[in-house]
Amino acid sequence: MSDMSEQDRQLMEWLADMREDEALQLANKMLLEDGADPLRVLELCRNAMDIVGQRFSQGEYFLPELVLAGEMLQKIGAVAKPLIKQTAGGGQRKLAKVLIGTVHGDLHDIGKNIVTFMLDINGFEVKDIGVDVPVQTFIDEINGYAPDVVGLSGFLTLAFESMKETIAAIEAAGLRERMKIMIGGGQIDETVRAYTGADAFGRNAVDAVSLCKNWAVVAA
Amino acid sequence: MSAPAPGTPAAATGAAAKAAYDRRWQRILDCVALKTPERMPVVMYATFWLAKYAGITYRQLMYEYEMTREIAERAVLEFDPEAYNPMVLQSASGRALEAIGFKQLQWPGHGVRDDQPFQYLDREYMKPEEYDDFIFDPTGFYLHNYLPRVASAFEGFEELPHFPGLHYFRLVAGIRPFARPRVRAALANVMRAAEEVDRFVAQHTAFTERMTGLGYPCTNIATSIAPYDFIADYFRGARGMMTDLFRHKDKLLEALDKAAVFILRQTVASAKASGNPIVFIPTHWAPDAFMSEAQFRKFWWPSFRRVMIGLIEADLVPMPLWESDCTKRLEIIRDVPPGKCIYWFERTDMVRAFEVLGDVTALRGNLSPSMMTTGKPHEVDAAVRHLAENVFAKGGKLILDCAFGIPDETPVANVRAMFDAARKYAG
Known part of the structure; x- marks a missing residue:
């Protein structure tokens, strides 16, 4: 600057x-x-x-x-x-679009909210669709919002299965190739990533930003 | 040991069961005292996993006292642990929660589906400007503010008199609020709720007595909490607490000091009443990622250490569960008298914990939830072997368990593998 x-x-x-x-x-x-x-x-x-x-x-x-x-x-x-005046240039160009939500069955949102904030201030357009999000809602939102990255959040161990189901449904809907999928939450590790079929997992909000930035660079 | 079938009178086992109980309990106590037990103890901590084990819904587990007791007994007898958690107390709370109108949880039939576990609602239950009221008079704050906010049975308590200051004829006149309809209704509601809680706790007591008769000790009855977690989770909420570290740090420190005193008093009383010296203390905000070392040293650790030392001085055994990864805290939390605690680690590397704490505390844990739920029995076997060889066999006083008990979705075969491997690799 x-x-x-x-x-x-x-x-x-x-x-x-x-x-x-x-x-x-x-x-x-x-x-x-x-x-x-x-x-x-x-x-x-x-x-x-x-x-x-x-x-x-x-x-x-x-x-x-x-x-x-x-x-x-x-x-x-x-x-x-x-x-901000209307003529002021229309705002900053966003790096990529990220759709984020806590998977069905899980109501936790502290981690998701911090990831959303960090992505936002790092130049991503983020749509947060809340907690306990049904699989079909993810599909509908992906169809409407066309994200480059989908972030699935979950704190409970039941989220492993919900994440797997959500990713399987995205695949079945023919949408998987259009996006990267990252997962995160208290119990998430490489074992869970492999189990769910996500592209990557993050331990914290900075990991999430790094993943999205790397994917945005590759896509550009 | 050959145990009788569920439903058989506990007394039938007699002296053999008592001997088995004593041997199991001694293995736990040996670990606490940093003596090598005759074999590595393995404990069973199960809550909603019991529903999966028995093929019932989580809702049934929470509401059907008799069924839950029967399932819990069956699980303990099948897996033959050194000790078990108070399963009925930690699972069958549905009717009690309903009776008290508990607002801080959602549970099956009350906000979540029948096949989902209960979940805590992280909210701001105390505003920052209420710190002074809380610090000056915690009991008054509970009665007039906190209780009606967190449980509907208490709605009406807002109108109770403010007792301090009442005196002489003002005391006589001061009790008038008890005649008000909302206060009378609240008192009736609380009494009704207490009757349900009484039934609930009686089920728990009957279960533990029966298991004692069958030779199995309960790991703990009493629980407690770190003062920081108490304020963060149940009063200020996560966001509020994190910003309080900057905006209201002096008030927060004052509240932590106050809370440490009454948490300790209450915990000592409940543990003594239970007859079981081990106090389970799940911690929430200690992990490496949640605050800096300086913040941990200033805000989290001192008041918690005071609680732990107070418990130890009362001849009790603090058993904190260090949630998530607390590797960076190990050197700090070493500062407790040796041979008095059990440190249960969730994601902290157990070998590292043993290296730093092996001469100070017993250890408990910590098979990973992702492996237990998605892995295969041979992977569980390998993970137990790793802990047996690298911690227990090297002198670590390890009580084997999962990271935070058996994850709800764990296949029964993996639980079987955990118990089999414990016996295979560590006696």
Whole structure:
């Protein structure tokens, strides 16, 4: 990002360092008093989130930082987005489309929500279709949304079978070749990946982002 | 040991059963005391797997007391473990949950299908601005705020009087709320619910007494919780707790200190009443991935350690289940007196755990859920052999189990393989 002012740097630093009060105060000042370009402020936020993601990958940050970062971004977005003018360029081009949901029988969503947030701030268009998602809903959503990647989430051991069924149904519907499928959740490992027929599994949200980025690069 | 068929009076086994019970229990106690037991104990921890084992629905398992008792007994007798978990208490809670109107769980017939396990609803059950009320007067907060939020039988308790401060004639006048219709209804509802809970617990007691008569000890009756998990899971919810680490850290630390005191008091009382010294403590927020080492040292470990030390001082045996992967925590959680605990690991590499903790605690676990549910018996055999050879045979006081009990979907053949392999490779 070129032409960064001291204030810009300060916002990024405070966001990346989890100094919520200072960061939100400064972002509000930039947006509401200084008349800063809201798209630029959001880009600064994304840059800060890159730093957060890097610190997560390096083992410096953990889930609490990801969650707080998400909430800070949401608060700034709520102020910035109404200020974006219609002519402002139509937003950033997304890397790829990801459809994500917790498989049927399982109601857990903490991990899925963090993956959704991390994919979103890393430039993916993400559609989250919730928890306890029936197989047919995945098929219908894939037909409607045409994702490049499908993410199946599940925390319970019953999710192994649900993931297998979902992937088998995607295959039976003739949709499997159009997409990559990743799985994740507390008990997921290579054994489960092989059992379900997924392309990959991730241990955390950064894994999910890396998988999607690699697939997006290959597809480009 | 040849056990009588289910339904046979327990007393029929007499002295032989008592001797078998004592031998089994001694193997567990030897592990705790860091003595080498005569063979590697293998325990059976089953909840919804019992439904798969017997070919019934999860709903039936939760609601049919007699059937659940019969199935649990059959499973214990078939697999012949050193000890078993309180299966009836952990499975047949449907009627009690219904009677109390429990809102924090969805269970078969109440939000999930008949073939699904119960699942906890992660929500914000206490707002951040309520920390002060919780810290100042936990009992008052429970009565007026928390209980009506988490169980419908308590709805009406919001109108109960605030007791502290009532005195003299104000005390007399102060009990007027008990005449209100909502309060009266709530009290009646709670009494009705308690009667069902009484029946439920009586079933559990009858089951454990019968199994004692057949020679099988229960691993534990009492359970407890880490103060951090208590606040995170049951009050603030996952998101709230994670942001509290930044936004309300002082209040959180104060609440953890307070909770450690009453959790310890309550756990000691319930464990002493049960007559079983082992206290099962499933932990949720300790894993490596969930917080930094600095956060773990500051927020998670100190209050939990205080609870564990308090239990040990009361001659009880803490048995935390370290969920997920806690490899990076091993050096920290080593800081307990030797020969007093059982550390049960879910995904932490057991060989590594043995290397770090082998001279401090007994170990329990940890056949992987993915292997148990999707693997073949020969893979289970190999995994047990790995643990027997690399932990037990090298001096580790290992109590063999699955990662977090038998996963619900595990084929019976894999459970058979686990028990057979334990005897084949470790006595």
